[in-house]
Amino acid sequence: MTDLLAASGPDVSAQLLGSGLIGLREGLEAGIVVMILIAFLVKSDRRDALKWVWLGVGGAIAVTVGVFLAILYSAYSVSGLAAEAVAGVASLLAVVIVTSMVLWMHRAAAGLSGDLKAGMSKALETGALAIVMLSFLAVGREGVETGLFMAGYAEATTAWPLVGLLIGVGGAAAITWGMYAGAVRINLSKFFTYTGVFLIVVAAGILSYGIGALQTVGWLPGLGQHAFDISTWINWNSWYGETVQGIFNITPTPTVLQLVGWLAYLSIVLTLFLRPAPAPGSPATSANRTMERSTT
């Protein structure tokens, strides 16, 4: 049986695995930021704002499905390079929103004299728009690309690649859920710091991804200049290699510009996020001031 199948190209296991890895990576790329956003909202008792997340996610899925159907049924297709341009611009926009959100929360928490939960809640109150846009961009940044390659699955001669893809997406969902379950168990006093740092590391990867995409398109220079090549260090095409790539949006062969952007973003934003909270805008009680000093 395997001989028969192997005779016509890659065997079933290769078809399942290859597509499974795509599903895993793409699923994580889309899901991680949304997962952190949901954990933020739940942890700050703002479950009511979850509707904004689902609005953004729903919009992104609608765009992806729309692109897929348009490619499949219209006389036109989208070029891979155009999809790359969309993914690059959307990634950079997502980074801008993540960054301003994280730093806004940092300031808001400080403004309320160290009451992190109230600070987060206040930050999110004015941030419905940011939540919708971030959810939309985080999931949809690769929507055009996804719609494009899904058309390839629709035209496939066997269903194995599609089955593999769905298994991979399921795996990504399981990993994302596991990370969420772990995150919400973190002690509240540490939660926003830990998840904030994690979000910044993820955002650095998304920035690097966006730079790489725009270099491919030719809008940024330096496509051929690689900083290093660690593609042989680990098997990047294994499930764990794809998981690392999917969560952190990194590549084993970054260009110089990608690496510089990643490092610069990490060092600048982490420094801003982890520096002692700025002086509160409103007069704090002396007790709170003493507490803040003791923590700096």
Next chain:
Amino acid sequence: MTPRSAAAVLAAVLIGAGASGCAAKESATDSAAGAGTEVSVNATDTGCALSVAEATVGPVTFAVTNNGTKVTELYVYGPGGGVVDEVENISPGLKRDLKVELAEPGTYSVACKPGMVGDGIRADFTVKG
């Protein structure tokens, strides 16, 4: 601006950006009727074999079949080194078409990238005026 309308505007912007890169699909049935050169690409884990290595200026369709075990992608680089177009995430067993307009004569480079990393396995592709 409400979140809903903002999302709609964003969607419109992204779709617009995508649409600017729209290209008419070549329908599978008339590919033999002289709508440019059709090059079939046999992509494996270690190879990137083109059925034809040259074409005349105009539309060229690269029909990539991934016969390897790794996910691959196909890039077409222009004579200047820039990316003309690309197709990503070609899973083992899948076939994808990449239609490009090679408007200038010169030596292009076609790269299969098994594992989707690095510079890939390159082959020259000559376009004559």
